Amino acid sequence: MDVDDRGGEEAAEYEVKKMEIKIRKLEGDEMEFVLSGANPAFANALRRTALREVPVMAIDEVEFKVNDSAMYDEVLAHRLALVPLRTLLKGYNLPGECGCREGRCPKCSVSLTLKREGPVTALSGDLKSTDEEVVPVSGSVPIIKLEKGQHLELTAIARLGFGKEHAKWQSGVVAYKYMPVFELDEKACDSCGACVNACPVKIIELAGKKPKISDIMLCTICKACAEVCPPKAIRIGSDPTKFIFHIESAGGMPPEQIILKAMGVLEDKLNEFSKQVKKL
Ligand SMILES: [Zn+2]
Incomplete structure (x- = not known):
């Protein structure tokens, strides 16, 4: 440089x-x-x-089918969002830039399902992804302890996002x-x-x-x-x-x-800035 x-x-x-x-x-x-x-x-x-x-993947939405655990849906969703996921450098659109508009198509989102029955501790490794390359970085992050007879069944949607929006998207x-x-x-x-x-x-x-x-x-x-x-x-x-x-x-x-990636983003911003200045 x-x-x-x-x-x-x-x-x-x-x-x-x-x-x-x-x-x-x-x-x-x-x-x-x-x-x-x-x-x-x-x-x-x-x-x-x-x-x-720098955009990375994180769980952004959770649909609960069954949650008999001691935790509220919102708390579990927050815990799931903070589980780091592997991010493909190329291959996914940012939700705002995807033609689907809803942020739910295979080009801009990944579904991860979890189904467990107690007594057990549900772990990040129990999340089954639709993309084998977008999976939890570690399979041993505890999500919730389920007692005997408690069920947990959910579908989580992961999307690309930025650290400036939420810490879950911080690389x-x-x-x-x-x-x-x-x-x-x-x-x-x-x-x-x-x-x-x-x-x-x-x-x-x-x-x-x-x-x-x-x-x-x-x-x-x-x-x-x-x-x-x-x-x-x-x-x-x-x-x-x-x-x-x-x-x-x-x-x-x-x-x-x-x-x-950060250097690329900076370069793009400076190019855009110089383009705008030339228009003045
Ligand atoms: Zn899409």
């Missing part, structure tokens, strides 16, 4: 950097990457778009922090080692008698090292052009897809 489109005399006043992403960790539902050459506004736009505007958790910066005044430092003991995440070591950081990304910017330093030789700051992002998917889609 390139941010160099300011042009003219103004551009000369800025040091225009290329945006870069370096993946630090990508394991299962978790991802960590460093975004550099950006600014807080862009980092926050990316975070908010990933949280609010995961996306957060970032500024890149920490550790500065040492080597002349003032007397190698007392107080900072080594004060650091709660233990990333300072005395290498060649002067404090060195083993992994700056683990720094929480608590400034404990700077506070205990007798000659005040340490300064802790943060770089407002570098961000450490952490993404944890709810399981509906891989974390890298959440970010890619």
